[in-house]
Amino acid sequence: MIRKIRHESPGEYLSGLFNITPEFKRFNARNDIFNRAVWDDRVNAKDFFRSYDIANYKPKASKGFDHWDYAFRNASWHLTDQIGERHAREDGKVEGFTNYYTLNAPGSPTKVVIDDPVEATHRIKLAARMFGAGNCGICEVDDRWLYTHTFNRKTGGNPEMDLPKHLKYAILLIIPMDHRLSKTYPTALSGASTGLGYTTGLSCAVSLAQFITNLGFEAVASMNDTALNIPMAIAAGLGEYGRHGLLITPQFGPNIRITKVFTDLPLVADQPIEFGVKTFCEECQLCASACPARAIPSGKPQAEPPSISSLSGITKYTVDADKCFKFWVGMNSDCAICIRVCPYNKDFSKWWHHLALSWSRWRWVRRILLFMEKKLQFGAKLSSASWWAGH
Numbered sequence: 518m519i520r521k522i523r524h525e526s527p528g529e530y531l532s533g534l535f536n537i538t539p540e541f542k543r544f545n546a547r548n549d550i551f552n553r554a555v556w557d558d559r560v561n562a563k564d565f566f567r568s569y570d571i572a573n574y575k576p577k578a579s580k581g582f583d584h585w586d587y588a589f590r591n592a593s594w595h596l597t598d599q600i601g602e603r604h605a606r607e608d609g610k611v612e613g614f615t616n617y618y619t620l621n622a623p624g625s626p627t628k629v630v631i632d633d634p635v636e637a638t639h640r641i642k643l644a645a646r647m648f649g650a651g652n653c654g655i656c657e658v659d660d661r662w663l664y665t666h667t668f669n670r671k672t673g674g675n676p677e678m679d680l681p682k683h684l685k686y687a688i689l690l691i692i693p694m695d696h697r698l699s700k701t702y703p704t705a706l707s708g709a710s711t712g713l714g715y716t717t718g719l720s721c722a723v724s725l726a727q728f729i730t731n732l733g734f735e736a737v738a739s740m741n742d743t744a745l746n747i748p749m750a751i752a753a754g755l756g757e758y759g760r761h762g763l764l765i766t767p768q769f770g771p772n773i774r775i776t777k778v779f780t781d782l783p784l785v786a787d788q789p790i791e792f793g794v795k796t797f798c799e800e801c802q803l804c805a806s807a808c809p810a811r812a813i814p815s816g817k818p819q820a821e822p823p824s825i826s827s828l829s830g831i832t833k834y835t836v837d838a839d840k841c842f843k844f845w846v847g848m849n850s851d852c853a854i855c856i857r858v859c860p861y862n863k864d865f866s867k868w869w870h871h872l873a874l875s876w877s878r879w880r881w882v883r884r885i886l887l888f889m890e891k892k893l894q895f896g897a898k899l900s901s902a903s904w905w906a907g908h
């Protein structure tokens with residue numbers, strides 16, 4: 518059962534959910550673990566990044582890391598890299614990761630008349646689905662989730678965030694990743710699930726931003742740059758926060774990517790939802806136990822940030838980004854074992870999973886679900902050979 522939280526504003530809801538204190542500080546993108554690889558000697562990721570150029574991949578003896586796997590993974594990232602880095606040589610901006618996307622074409626000089634924001638919201642959400650989103654939600658921009666500064670990977674510069682202040686709304690886009698491909702995490706092959714998620718997310722966000730611009734309003738497409746996606750997606754009613762630090766959606770579980778569009782088009786904001794994730798995570802520790810880097814906390818939500826790549830002044834389950842990324846670097850590919858093993862990593866369009874989700878509000882059901890999850894190994898890894906053998 519999905520419950521909409523209507524008794525308070527999304528901002529107040531998030532303040533209570535994460536016990537945000539006056540010590541809370543907005544995040545500086547310089548401290549993002551990928552950006553730290555540029556300036557922090559403790560994060561040595563040269564071989565990791567190099568492997569995304571097929572000329573430099575190094576095959577491994579373990580399955581899922583051969584030439585086919587790297588070729589497929591790197592191809593899945595190709596458009597994201599090409600478009601994201603189109604100006605990087607000149608200005609150091611990596612669009613989608615350090616800076617938001619620049620639009621290719623100016624929009625309409627006249628604004629469409631918006632008489633009915635409810636109808637406008639419906640049309641925007643419909644267009645978002647057509648552009649590839651599995652789900653879409655709206656929130657008002659909450660400054661707490663905006664980065665204070667961007668980061669320039671060429672110069673090491675750390676200029677202030679320049680998102681125009683009048684872009685009052687954010688449209689959050691949920692991009693489902695391929696369920697079967699995600700079962701092969703962690704391999705070079707499974708990195709294609711991530712890459713495809715980003716490429717679809719890029720296409721969806723940029724197309725939606727262009728659509729809004731064509732209507733005469735302003736729109737900025739954004740991926741991992743500019744603001745934290747997860748709290749904004751919670752505010753936009755798209756899911757709940759999991760122990761693995763990821764958004765869990767009622768449609769696709771955590772097997773998703775998130776992109777967004779900031780706009781001044783008048784829209785109707787959504788309300789946060791709850792469907793039992795908080796209680797489930799208190800009883801389940803599958804992600805924490807399965808994490809090879811021991812980066813996911815197994816206890817209660819913590820107030821102390823594990824590293825400078827985390828927020829402070831907030832109490833939540835926080836993944837140790839240093840430990841997590843070190844594992845990625847050692848493997849030369851990204852890992853998402855925590856997504857693979859999560860009991861919410863199901864296709865909820867199947868009625869039996871949907872029923873289990875609805876009934877998981879009862880403790881005895883959660884216990885049975887967890888027992889079955891472990892016994893039947895729903896989160897077991899799919900071999901790369903099985904994946905390549907077809908569906």
Ligand code: SF4
Nearest residue numbers: 808810841852854855
């Ligand atoms: S991505 Fe892998 S290493 Fe990182 S937290 Fe998840 S399971 Fe652990």
Ligand code: SF4
Nearest residue numbers: 759760798801804859
């Ligand atoms: S694996 Fe279990 S504890 Fe971890 S996020 Fe999923 S439900 Fe929560």
